Amino acid sequence: MGIVFTGITAALGDPFTVKRVDIRIEGNTITTISDSPLSPRPQDTRIDGDGKLAIPGFINAHTHLPMVLFRGLADDLPLTQWLTEKLWPVEKRLTADDAYWGALLGLVEMIRSGTTACSDMYFHVDAIGKAVLESGMRAVLAYGIIASRLDNHGKSELARAEDAITAWNGAGDGRITAAVAPHAPYTCGKSVWQSVVTLARRYGVPIHTHLAETRTEVADCYVRYRKSPVELLAAWDVFSVPTIAAHCVHVTPSDIAVLAEHNVSVVHCPKSNAKLGSGVAPIARMRAAGVNVAVGTDGAASNNRLDMLSELRFAALTAKAVNEDATLVPAADAVRMATTAGAAAVRIPAGVIAVGNRADIAVLDLSQVETVPVYDPLSSLVYAAGREAVCDVIVDGKFLMRDRALTTIDEDRVKYETKRIAVSYKT
Ligand SMILES: [Zn+2]
Structure with a gap:
């Protein structure tokens, strides 16, 4: 089971080349970056990249x-x-x-x-x-x-x-x-x-x-x-x-x-x-x-x-x-x-979107009002986007957030417990 991004604008390599590609992730690794469309397999999670930007996390x-x-x-x-x-x-x-x-x-x-x-x-x-x-x-x-x-x-x-x-x-x-x-x-x-x-x-x-x-x-x-x-x-x-x-x-x-x-x-x-x-x-x-x-x-x-x-x-x-x-x-x-x-x-094996590297990727939705229109995706990211634009986060090939929903942490429970703990520090 892998993850396939289709038609996503991505900041690839180092220094960055920003272009529209398809990306396949298998296990914890980026295995394919392609200018032509990839065919997701039935067991893959497919992410439509239209209007989105993928960057190294x-x-x-x-x-x-x-x-x-x-x-x-x-x-x-x-x-x-x-x-x-x-x-x-x-x-x-x-x-x-x-x-x-x-x-x-x-x-x-x-x-x-x-x-x-x-x-x-x-x-x-x-x-x-x-x-x-x-x-x-x-x-x-x-x-x-x-x-x-x-x-x-x-x-x-x-x-x-x-x-x-x-x-x-x-x-x-x-x-x-x-x-x-x-x-x-x-x-x-x-x-x-x-x-x-x-x-x-x-x-x-x-x-x-x-x-x-x-x-x-x-x-x-x-x-x-x-x-x-x-x-x-x-x-x-x-x-x-x-x-x-x-x-x-x-x-x-x-x-x-x-x-x-x-x-x-x-x-x-x-x-x-x-x-x-x-x-x-x-x-x-x-x-x-x-x-x-x-x-x-x-x-x-x-x-x-x-x-x-x-x-x-x-x-x-x-x-x-x-x-x-x-x-x-x-x-x-x-x-x-x-x-x-x-x-x-x-000193961690991430930080660059390239074939063979660890799949640590953040995806941002640049179709928000503050990032329309997009002439230069990295300019939109640095000078205009808010963190609310982040929609997917992948670490080691696994989703930690998918469509803005956390997959590994019970956010409400964490907020409850930290508010409870904070009471003792108020005095
Ligand atoms: Zn410090």
Whole structure:
């Protein structure tokens, strides 16, 4: 039994070629892309592609899934105050059950906006992994380490990170992989980072961290180490391991050269950075220097949507606005950052619609009023479409959403449970 799209406009390959084709999916793989009509077999699911656009599913490269529970709990505050006075105290009360239902709510929101994979960093990883497994989503999971030294607490944080790798790397027939996630250079000390590098090498997994997010972080780093956060991690040999660095808002031209030289992937989280008043990451400069720039929403407490479509639109618009240059981050590049570049950053076998690749595809209906008429489908997607246009989502060859109906998650139950849990966080 397979899936056959007939007469669908699709963003194929890398870089994108956008054209009308038929596509066959068998098992978890894209097996045929044809300019001439394919004949669906009786057992195939046939999707009429008229008026629709198929893209590689969005890859949300930096998330903290259960933070949807704190959506709107602490708005309009700068990062340090938001984190230390609001978020960390409520996170201490978060149970594994809370994290499970929160993760499911986050996954529902992601699937509804065409996301097929996420790279998550949080605690209660087993609860998050269970939710991801049930959802059918592809994910890279990591335990968020916060430890200044390798004392008993530091060792226990490293042990939890290792437990997350052994439990989840390769789970769900390979849909789930793992990373090691030291929270940031300002929350983890040198000995902890060195152990992180050893752990990542031992298991062959990437490092996922927050880097150079605020001006204060960078200034404090210079005072403490006489180096920028980027220079510090390079000096500690962290970048000898494939690294996914979220934010990189405050980076100098020489920092950018270091990121490019070491093939560090940057995850641009423009709405989180804007909402926390952190600034705008220089993605045009980073991309021009050859840095792989992906896109992430960050957690819902600082965004407050897990909506990759609005994220990539904001990414394109802010790059144009701050540089006073309309030619920067054109529509196809914005989509590529949120798909192909994301897959390369988090090292998953998806992100490009091509024969032989994993079938992770989002389908959008461009016949909505806000996307009529369509001259350039990727322009319609980036500058006009809302996530309501997403109608089908396929991961590993299986529908997670079909005609806007979720197939793996009981959405009403998830909303009920998360509203129940949220009551305890209101006080
Ligand atoms: Zn984050």
